Amino acid sequence: MKYFLSYILAFSFLVSFSQENAPELPRFSIRANVGIPKITSSKQFRNSFSGVITSDASVNYRLFSNFIVGVGYSYTYYKCQKYFRDPLRDNINTNLQTHGGYLKLGYDKFFSPSGFATFSMNMGYSSSAYGSVRYKHDSLIEKYPTSYSNAFVEPMIGIYFIVEPNFAIGGHLSYNYNFVQFNPLEPQFNEWGPPGYVSLSNKWNSSLITLGFGFYYGLSRK
Numbered sequence: 001m002k003y004f005l006s007y008i009l010a011f012s013f014l015v016s017f018s019q020e021n022a023p024e025l026p027r028f029s030i031r032a033n034v035g036i037p038k039i040t041s042s043k044q045f046r047n048s049f050s051g052v053i054t055s056d057a058s059v060n061y062r063l064f065s066n067f068i069v070g071v072g073y074s075y076t077y078y079k080c081q082k083y084f085r086d087p088l089r090d091n092i093n094t095n096l097q098t099h100g101g102y103l104k105l106g107y108d109k110f111f112s113p114s115g116f117a118t119f120s121m122n123m124g125y126s127s128s129a130y131g132s133v134r135y136k137h138d139s140l141i142e143k144y145p146t147s148y149s150n151a152f153v154e155p156m157i158g159i160y161f162i163v164e165p166n167f168a169i170g171g172h173l174s175y176n177y178n179f180v181q182f183n184p185l186e187p188q189f190n191e192w193g194p195p196g197y198v199s200l201s202n203k204w205n206s207s208l209i210t211l212g213f214g215f216y217y218g219l220s221r222k
Contacts, residue, residue, distance in 0.1 A: 025062060025108060025116075026166055026218030029070075032057040033158070033172050035212015037076060040175075044202040045182035048189050049078040049096055054176075054210050056122070058104050070104040072122065076208070080187075083194050093132045094187045100126030100152065114162045118172075118216075122154040126178070136191040144188070150180035158214055166218035176208040 037051030058072025076098040079085075084092035102124025110116040129147040158172030182202060184190040190198055 023110065023113060025066065026220045027062050028219040029060045029062070029068075030057065030217045030219065031060060031070070031072075031118075031214065033156075033174075033212055033214035035172070035174075035210040037078075037176070037208040037210045039206070040209050041204040041207040042182055042202040043200040044184060044197070045206055047081060047083075047193075047197065047200055048182065048184065048187065049080055051208060051210075052077045052079050054208070054212070056102075058102075060104060060106075066108040066110075066116075068104070068106045068108065068120070070106075072102050072104055072124075074098075074100040074102060074122070074124070074126070080189075084189070084192060090134075090192045092134050092192055094134065094189075095131045096128060096187070097131065098126050098128040100124050102152075102154070106156075116160055116162075116168070118156075118158045118160065120156045120158075122156065122174075123152075124154075125149065125151050130187045133187055134192070135188055140188065140191075144185045146186055148180060148183075148186070150178050152176060152178045160214070160216050168216040170214055170216075172210075172212055172214045174208075174210045174212075176210065178206045180205060182206050 034055040037054040039046045039051060054076040056072055056074035058070040060068045060070030062068050078096040080092055080094045084090060102122040104120055104122050106118055106120025108116050108118050127149045133146055135141050154174050154176040156172055156174035158170055160168040160170030162168045
């Protein structure tokens with residue numbers, strides 16, 4: 001979390017030098033991001049999975065000034081931690097995939113004629129499913145659900161540089177907070193976990209910090 005706050009402060013300093021006569025972005029735009037997520041919540045979740053990739057794309061409309069609203073889709077893929085995949089132990093290959101839809105609210109702020117920062121909030125609902133779950137006993141099959149759904153919020157900040165008319169590339173930092181706790185019974189990691197696994201802290205809802213790349217494409221002139 002301290003890195004997230006530091007990034008916000010750095011961006012605030014940057015956009016304080018905003019342009020008074022900044023160019024106006026097209027009314028409609030497509031925005032997309034890709035990055036590697038890092039689990040920041042419960043110790044049990046961090047010792048179960050690691051993020052491989054997360055991506056999202058949205059279609060947006062500039063309401064007034066540089067305020068935007070949009071709708072988008074997101075996808076995240078996790079693999080189980082190395083301990084579970086070790087063939088000398090249990091050779092587990094369980095994965096977790098999350099698909100989500102969201103509403104985006106944001107604001108673009110130019111700090112130079114060719115660069116702008118975007119401050120946004122994604123609010124949505126996602127569906128997650130565990131794949132390749134391995135059961136220690138046949139009696140456990142279908143005893144626990146292997147999927148779940150939940151609401152999430154994701155504040156995001158990004159910086160982009162215009163490289164061609166209506167096209168910009170840059171980077172972003174986001175914090176994804178899910179309104180659900182990790183349940184080790186669903187992927188059956190309580191059966192296969194390392195010594196002390198079940199006693200690890202699991203008090204917090206699942207959350208992610210992602211640092212990645214992104215692009216902006218304006219669909220029309222003003």
